[in-house]
Amino acid sequence: MTSGTRFLLAARQCEIAELEQLARTSALVGVIGRFVHALQRERGMANIFLSSRGARFASQRTQQVADGAAAEAEVRAAFDGLDTEDAHARNGSRLFSRVALVLHALDGLPRLRERIAAQALRAGEATAAYDKLVAALLAVVFEAADAATDPEISRALVALFNFMQGKEFAGQERAFGARAFAAGTIDAAGQEHWRHLVAAQEGCLQVFTDFSDAEVLQAERAAQDPEALAQLERLRRLGFGTRGALDAELSDAWYAQCTRRIDGMRALEDLLAARLRGLCERRIAQARTELRDQRTMLEAFAAQARAADPATLAAYGPHLERSVLALVQEQARRLQAMGDELDEVRASLNERKVVERAKGLLMAHRHLSEEDAYKALRQMAMNQNRRIVDVAQAVLSLAEVLPGG
Incomplete structure (x- = not known):
């Protein structure tokens, strides 16, 4: 076989290797999504717990911490499975740096939970700590999307990343609104921040829409809960339109309606992750078939030449x-x-x-x-x-x- 054909086949093998790396990274994205969801719930509960001076969500927060610890173990195991010896991994430098930042932030999570349990910090401080950890996790997802070398997989990753980022802004809104209602007050700066979170969600979800196919968009519409959205808008208007006092008794209702919406988004996130894994598997199988066909054709040419x-x-x-x-x-x-x-x-x-x-x-x-x-x-x-x-x-x-x- 000529040297040219050898490099032709080597190019196809490199393509397969890149797709296999993408498949592993895509599996990591799904695990991160589960952990982020657990942290988002924990953040919202911590806000109500701290803003109500421990009167609300004490037992629920404790259970959610246990759920979050299980999801964290999954993420750590997935990180351990990454091939850090592969010096030629595409985007490896940035991806591994992001992972290192996440692991550093995770080391501080037990202390954060202890301080929340002891009511030793304000709700806003707890929120900032959770926001920083979730942002670090989503940065890993961003690097995964940026590393994609297949357009179809890249499109799916961009859609998934923006959906996860939009869901995170929805989680931040849940936490902020819970804090405002539980505290029974909101000022102009708080209302402006609330509006910013709503606008940020809309921006991310628009990018998600732009990069999604008709089947995904249909699933997204099906996952929406019209009643929850209507109740959410009603409570938003109370938060936006009432300067000063808020009804503290509405904190539980706010959290419940936001959670209904976010849980629906989580179900769609699972679907997006599953479709991404399936897409990677199909592209790998296709590339392997094309490599086999090329090799067979070239070997036939060579055999005919020898004969x-x-x-x-x-x-x-x-x-x-x-x-x-x-x-x-x-x-x-x-x-x-x-x-x-x-x-x-x-x-x-x-x-x-x-x-x-x-x-x-x-x-x-x-x-x-x-x-x-x-x-x-x-x-x-x-x-x-x-x-x-x-x-x-x-x-x-x-x-x-x-x-x-």
């Missing part, structure tokens, strides 16, 4: 070369088409990177919180009638002339 008598071998040689060239060209066209589609899919991820970098710049130079930095970008985008990513890019372009923070 040819010297008189016809000279004429057969160019035919073999043309056949191999056709295979190379066809594979090159396929990879180019995949690359073009992948660039289009990754645009959403790249936009997120730009916005995150611009937020970091504003946080450093203006001493803003992450939320305030995002609000500043969003306000500039609204004032200039531009996309937020375009404003973020403009902010980054000024990085070199900004004074030190």
Whole structure:
């Protein structure tokens, strides 16, 4: 077999190896989703528990901590299963760095729970700690999506990541609303933060919609609970429209309606993860079949060349070369088409990177919180009638002339 055909087959084998790595990473995403859901419930219960000075959700929070510990063990086991010896893993540096940050944050989780049980910190402080851990877990999912080399799998991962991020904003809204109702009060800044969480959900879910097929969108509609959504909107209006006192007795109802909605989102998240795993399996099987067919074809060509008598071998040689060239060209066209589609899919991820970098710049130079930095970008985008990513890019372009923070 010629050296050219050897590298042709090697290219296909590399593609299979990348798909197999994606399959393992996709399985990790499903495990992370279960743990994030447990943490989101725990965060909401902790907010009511602390804001009510221990009067509400004490026993439920204790049980949820046990559930969260079981989900955490799954995540740790999945991390242990990652091949950290593979120095050539695509995106391995960023992915493994994200995993290290998660493990560091998990080391502080028992202490956080102890302080919540002792009511030794405020609800807002507990929320910030949970938010930071969930953000670290979702960053692992983001790196998984960014590492995808197959356009169809990348599209599915982008949809899943944005759905998980939207669900996290829904979880933050549940925790914030629970805290506000349990405390029996809300101010203008709190209402603005509440509206920000609603808008953030809508933005993520719109990206999810953009990257999902008709079957997924139909499942998403079926998973919605109209009654829960209606009750949620009613309670939102109370929170948005009542400056000052809130009915503390509504904290349980708020938590219940938000939980109905988020549990429905969790069911869809499971479906998305299962579809992603199935997609990886199908793409691997397809690639293996194509590799087998290519190998069979090339071996047949080589066998025919060896069997040819010297008189016809000279004429057969160019035919073999043309056949191999056709295979190379066809594979090159396929990879180019995949690359073009992948660039289009990754645009959403790249936009997120730009916005995150611009937020970091504003946080450093203006001493803003992450939320305030995002609000500043969003306000500039609204004032200039531009996309937020375009404003973020403009902010980054000024990085070199900004004074030190």
